[in-house]
Amino acid sequence: MESLFDSAARDNTPEPLAVRMRPRTLDEVIGQRHLLGSGTPLRRLVESEAPMSLFLWGPPGTGKTTLAYVVSNVTKRRFVEVSAVSAGVKDVRTAIENARRELGMSGRQTVLFVDEVHRFNKAQQDALLPAVENRWVTFIGATTENPFFSVISPLLSRSLLLTLESLTDDDVGAVLDRAAADERGLNGTVTLRPEAREQLVRLAGGDARRSLTYLEAAALLADDVTVEVVEKAVDKAAVRYDRQGDQHYDVISAFIKSMRGSDADAALHYLARMVEAGEDPRFIARRIVIFASEDVGMADPTALQVAVAAAQAVDFIGLPEGRINLAQAVIHCALAPKSNAVVKAIGAAQADVRAGHIGQVPAHLRDAHYPGAKKLGHGEAYRYPHDFDHGVVRQDYAPEELRDRRYYEPTTHGAEAPVAERWARLRTFLRGGKEG
Secondary structure (H helix, E strand, O other): OOOHHHHHHHHOOOOOHHHHOOOOOHHHOOOOHHHHOOOOHHHHHHHOOOOOOEEEEOOOOOOHHHHHHHHHHHHOOEEEEEEOOOOOHHHHHHHHHHHHHHHHHHOOOEEEEEEOHHHOOHHHHHOOHHHHHOOOOEEEEEEOOOHHHHOOHHHHHOOEEEEOOOOOHHHHHHHHHHHHHOOOOOOOOOEEOHHHHHHHHHHHOOOHHHHHHHHHHHHHHOOEEOHHHHHHHHOOOOOOOOOOOHHHHHHHHHHHHHHHOOOHHHHHHHHHHHHHOOOOHHHHHHHHHHHHHHHHHHHOOHHHHHHHHHHHHHHHHOOOOHHHHHHHHHHHHHHOOOOOHHHHHHHHHHHHHHOOOOOOOOHHHOOOOOOOOHHHOOOOOOOOHHHOHHHOOOOOOOOHHHOOOOOOOOOOOOOHHHHHHHHHHHHHHHOOOOOO
């Protein structure tokens, strides 16, 4: 069996697969459809000869460098890349001066691409301002962090901000298919098995560059890329984890039950298994958000805030960094006091509705804004709580048939204890018992 080590040597193509497969036109770009349609700012930039400046903000592997390269390639402009990790003010000024010289001598414009521009300090970002203001270059800055917090206002206000989204599984799959078949890629020299393709998609986590890196590593081992080959190539012990199989359901079940049991270590173990196996981080995040209300609820209302923040962070930055946000939410939820009173309350309310216990909305609570409503008695005798001490007034709110139903039964766990005490007083007062 011939490996691609030999074919790569014959073809004299030392560039990584991700570089070789970089799109040459906007039409070749996979994903980011909201940025690539007719009449979008990016299209106008490519079709215009005038220089402009923009920031590309999005998770790793979503095509920020690719889009900058495409702009340069299609418009026939020089492409100069500066890394904010290693470059200083001197490097920035040298790149700008060379661009000015090229513009003056040949009229050729330059795309100055600054990767991870959020790492530039204020002085380094200030050095870019003259070039942006005078349009000596087409400046494109790439960042994975919110530019409103990491980029100076004068530079941001003079630039167009474009937000990139994580690639979908279908997008990543299309990237892999193209790389396997295209003459710039593997040129049909390998067979990518469907199950191996699915595993590569999962491992990529929405990162096209990572998917191509893993595919290339697998293709270097064998021309028949199976799940076993992928396992060897990317060194993932849990690569056999199957999102549709028993392993998927067993692990996610153990994950939820470990958080419910307040064992943060066990929950982190199952989180690590899912992350290492390439589980969709958005699926994990959704389960944590559900857990925060279903198993923690009012015992620690901040758990839902943490879970939602983690879900948004994962959607924004992707993996591998997103695993840290997930871990924080897992630890918070696992160690939080527990209460299932919220899920029991809505379940009981829904059960009554399904059983036909509906009743009429009390007349004083009905909408009284439309013509003729007052003639029907709608809104009549409604008492506005804010007009009374403590913002509470005794009146019927539930339908008469359900007046004595009790749905929310809070526990005395954590922050739900004072809620339970207050709700007991309110319920007694509102139902006509002794006030206070």
